[in-house]
Amino acid sequence: MARVLVIGGGIAGTAAALALHKAGFEAVVHEAHPDSAEDIGAFLTLASNGMRALAQLDASAAVTAIGFPLTSLRVMDGTGTELAHTPMGETSDPLLHYRCLRRGDLNTALQAEARRRGIPVRHGVRLASVEDGPDGVTARFSDGTTETGDLLIGADGLNSTVRRSISPGTQPFHAGQHVFYGYTRAASDPGPDACITMVRGSGAAFGYAVSPDGEAYWFARVSGDPLTAEELAQGTPEHWRDLLLPLLRGEPTPAADLVAATSDDLMVTNATEIPTGTPWRSGRTLLIGDAAHAASPATGQGASMALEDAVVLAKSLRDAPDTDAALALYETLRRPRVEHNITVSGNISRGTHTPTAASRPSDEDLARLLEWRTDLWTERHPLQKKSPAASRSATPS
Numbered sequence: 001m002a003r004v005l006v007i008g009g010g011i012a013g014t015a016a017a018l019a020l021h022k023a024g025f026e027a028v029v030h031e032a033h034p035d036s037a038e039d040i041g042a043f044l045t046l047a048s049n050g051m052r053a054l055a056q057l058d059a060s061a062a063v064t065a066i067g068f069p070l071t072s073l074r075v076m077d078g079t080g081t082e083l084a085h086t087p088m089g090e091t092s093d094p095l096l097h098y099r100c101l102r103r104g105d106l107n108t109a110l111q112a113e114a115r116r117r118g119i120p121v122r123h124g125v126r127l128a129s130v131e132d133g134p135d136g137v138t139a140r141f142s143d144g145t146t147e148t149g150d151l152l153i154g155a156d157g158l159n160s161t162v163r164r165s166i167s168p169g170t171q172p173f174h175a176g177q178h179v180f181y182g183y184t185r186a187a188s189d190p191g192p193d194a195c196i197t198m199v200r201g202s203g204a205a206f207g208y209a210v211s212p213d214g215e216a217y218w219f220a221r222v223s224g225d226p227l228t229a230e231e232l233a234q235g236t237p238e239h240w241r242d243l244l245l246p247l248l249r250g251e252p253t254p255a256a257d258l259v260a261a262t263s264d265d266l267m268v269t270n271a272t273e274i275p276t277g278t279p280w281r282s283g284r285t286l287l288i289g290d291a292a293h294a295a296s297p298a299t300g301q302g303a304s305m306a307l308e309d310a311v312v313l314a315k316s317l318r319d320a321p322d323t324d325a326a327l328a329l330y331e332t333l334r335r336p337r338v339e340h341n342i343t344v345s346g347n348i349s350r351g352t353h354t355p356t357a358a359s360r361p362s363d364e365d366l367a368r369l370l371e372w373r374t375d376l377w378t379e380r381h382p383l384q385k386k387s388p389a390a391s392r393s394a395t396p397s
Helices: 011-022 048-056 060-064 103-116 161-166 229-234 237-248 255-260 302-319 323-350 363-370 376-380
Strands: 003-007 026-031 043-046 068-070 072-077 082-087 098-102 121-123 127-133 136-141 146-149 151-154 173-184 195-200 205-210 216-223 266-273 285-287
Touching: 003 011, 003 136, 003 146, 011 026, 011 048, 011 103, 011 302, 026 146, 043 048, 043 103, 043 302, 048 060, 048 098, 048 302, 048 363, 060 098, 060 103, 098 103, 103 121, 127 161, 136 151, 151 161, 161 285, 173 255, 173 323, 205 255, 216 237, 216 255, 216 323, 229 266, 237 255, 237 266, 266 323, 302 323, 302 363, 302 376, 323 376
Parallel strands: 003 026, 003 151, 026 121, 072 195, 151 285
Antiparallel strands: 043 098, 068 098, 072 082, 127 136, 136 146, 173 216, 173 266, 195 205, 205 216
16 A cells, blocks of 8 residues: 655645545645644635535535535625625535635544544644655654655645745745635624625725624735735734724725624735646655645635645546556646636736636536546546556556
């Protein structure tokens, strides 16, 4: 059984471990954070495509036990007028409903599911370097320990240490906005159940959803130069409210009231992306998730794309005749889709023209790609035969 070292215990890394385990590989997760609830302040939405990927990992129950579903999208202009209210996602299947949840809670749930399946998750181990050798790839950690495997997956996020070993010149760059996230139980106008409301105001792009127990989850995307590391570290919730409220007041929408009612549960990040065309692999090492293709949050697809990565990676390794072929297949299948998302999301953040969706697979094609029983190699190479034993080797030829 091939051994895969997964660097990063967030959404991409833990989901990849679940998928690799299901495909018959030995996966070990290494996470620098000392516990499972890293980045607990921010929330996210898992779209139907992300929920579909979770279903293929048999992990739906672990995630639907947290957060709350979203089945419709309401759009409001700066005067408070409702412009549209439409169904959202695959509403016919409860397992595929959009879901709103805290990032830290999702990390905790996925890691608990990994441990339940016997997948080791090591915390408090920070990667220092990667060494690729003829007989395996070795991860060296800052505590002096090392681990060697047949393959190393870099799922260590935006500021990836693994990426520096593959593409040392690649740097994340600002996507034109900073993003505020907050929570409050003082939602005076919650709106329809299971609905996310987007407010097209003049000062910020604002959205909110209200949980069944009355807590409003809200975000605001504001155009501007990136906030410095010092500003982000020293900013207080009161300071962030004072920055945001003048952009929202004066318009009769719920946005300003929601922000004003938020106390300490408020954080800010810069919208950041990875350049398209960034190398993803070298020898026995591969990048996935934000380490490979971080996008601004404007499309809300970051976590869902990471879950898709996990399924397609494990299936590629399972189905291809050798690991070189598997990694090439994975990149062929994933790069057009995730880089399209980077471009579209970045253009939304910068307020520029959005290209057509020509490079995106249809919903039916995506469902077939993610379907666990679909053989990805046979679909791409119907006239080529493979050795079943070779597809589990995880050793570059």
